[in-house]
Amino acid sequence: MSLKTLNSAVARKSRLPVGLTFDQVAEAVKRLSAKERGKFIENLLAATSPEYLSSIKEARADYRHGRVKSHRDVFGG
Numbered sequence: 001m002s003l004k005t006l007n008s009a010v011a012r013k014s015r016l017p018v019g020l021t022f023d024q025v026a027e028a029v030k031r032l033s034a035k036e037r038g039k040f041i042e043n044l045l046a047a048t049s050p051e052y053l054s055s056i057k058e059a060r061a062d063y064r065h066g067r068v069k070s071h072r073d074v075f076g077g
Helices: 008-013 022-031 034-048 050-064 071-075
Strands: none
Touching: 034 050
């Protein structure tokens, strides 16, 4: 997937592949709770960033293979 940068006037008039305008999506995001908005942003990053997806896969592999440290190991206590 390739992403283009659009100026805001063009973006606001453009319809997204799901049939929504930029303004409709922005308004929906504003209505989300902080927790829901955080999840949405994380999913958006994942969908648009191969590096982010790769880092998630690497972290999951590390976890599966026991390559993790506890909070206590890292920060003491």
